[in-house]
Amino acid sequence: MPDIKKILVANRGEIAIRVFRTCRRLGIKTVAIYTHADRTAPHVRYADEAYCISEADNDTSYLKADKIIEIAKKAGAAIHPGYGFYSENPTFVQRLEEEGVVFIGPSAEHIKLMGSKTGARNAMVEAGVPVVPGTKNAIRDIEEAKKTAREVGYPIMLKAVHGGGGKGMRLVQGEEDFESSFRMASSEAENAFGNGDMYIEKFIIGPHHVEIQILGDKHGNALHLFERECSIQRRHQKVIEEAPSPFINDETRAKMYDVAVKAVKAIGYYSAGTLEFIVGENQDFYFLEMNTRLQVEHPISELITGVDIVTEMIKVAEGKPLTYKQEEIVRTGHAIECRIYAEDPSNNFAPSPGLITVYETPGGPNVRVESGAFAGYEVPLYYDPMIAKVCSVGKTRESAIIAMKRILTEYKVCGIKTSIPFHQRVLKNETFLAGNYDTSFIDTKFDMEDLQRKEGKDPSVALIAAAIKQLLSEKISAQRSVTRRDVGESNWKRFGRLTSLGNRLG
């Protein structure tokens, strides 16, 4: 396959720029697509070519396969999907394969296989990857269910086959509670979903979300770029990730790398991908799912290995072998990523789109910022609230944390609220600092009210700042009122009167 000369990124924001940066380094031309709402977005300005895909002013969709393919063909570009949108859409990839447009990612077949829960589970079992013990098929007979539960080992989780939202779910600690729990959960599922079928899954205590970044090529080579710990999540959305995991031990690590690479080779997967695992408190690990794309948190793997994952994806798409052999991948140091969202942590994380008035990114050593924002940029309403990812790297976990603390104080975003204060709190949290947090961290170890509460904290600086601002605002409005011909008492007069009153009081 000839070398790729031009790449269209079927995405927006920071990830589009991230891919373009690698293209620019490799001398590959870049093509951006954008919607009407994103006309002023930085990814549009960064690329060599940019095409609007909106048909009308209120059309904010990036899901326009026909248009994207037409532009890619006209421009003579391969397509990189970023994450989200078309990144794990087998129909889209299938179409590209049929129409002769190069897709920088895995095959449609692999996306389809890993997109199906049962398909992925079966493929992984076949490849020797441990999956959460239990049954995936409906169990109706209570005696049979009891026997299975005993084999899986308590505690177990009963789940409704057609369940969702926690309904028809029961945690069972021991056999004595099994029957009543089964009946209740099944009846709840029957009432809620019209189907009382249940299945059994082992309950993992103190679950950690640990994932292995992998790379594969079309020549049967596969390697791993170590693991990431992604247990700090809010509403199942990752917010802070770090590499390596501070929780798992070297023995677990080695086993996880081994099964991940074996699985990738077994299914013949190529391009970048991630195997997500749940790891219990006693270091037993089980396959959750495989992401067949570049992930948001890929920079931290790049920071500890020096591998540019996007470069490897492009090479693989060109049909070339991976640049590295496993033994050439050396881990140096520790990296942390904080996802910066346009939301207000002190107001229950309410979305905060709008105009960014000040935007200063952190500089200096040990920092990497992937951003899709600038001063004067209006964060649109229509898309994901992530505006940037900031990453720190250090020789040790401790030094990476210290670097991140410094980075977050330097990072200034005004005009909208961001999740920066939330990250600053997490970085002070003792459980986080000790590195023994699991996926329940935000619910159980993080004091959400702490975002509002300042008990024991001296408010003097805030009081001083607010009072001076009030005084200066009064002066400004007084000055304005003398330049305008206001009717009645001017603010300036009022200000003078209040000042003399203040002088008397003082």
Added chain:
Amino acid sequence: MITKRQYFATVDKGEQEYTIDIVEETSNVFTVSIDGKESTVDFARMGDNLYSIIIDGRSYDIDVTEKGDNFSVLMGGDHFDVEVLDEMKRLMKLRTSAGLEGRQVIEAQMPGMIWKVLVEPEQEVKAGQPLMILVAMKMENEIKAPKDGVVQELFVKPDQTVAAGDKLAVVE
């Protein structure tokens, strides 16, 4: 001209009231005393809401957002809501702080798109009842009635885009 002012401030709607005496010595240099404790303050604006202030030699980087007499102050991850009133405003507030009485105008707390309107004009509503759903950045936010009453006016329709502070409804 030396400017002197006295303010009364509360933090995070707390009960404690601080008395702040402030004197502008020269441009950007102030003497501020909180309940009698005096400090010298160098106050420099770094851009938009960003300020660098040095209090008795200690330097702080802060972000101050102003809305009327309320100031949202962010420093090193700590967030304080400070209300600063002069004597006249303080007296007025004491007179009117009688709770949610009468006509309540509901404003959008954030920009977004009205996805659904769940009530009709003249409809009776209970405090906390959702009136409409505003969607911003893929998240749904319920706009609730602040008190028991009747929906007097609806200013928005489904699919309408609103800015922060736009009027949404009146409950009386």
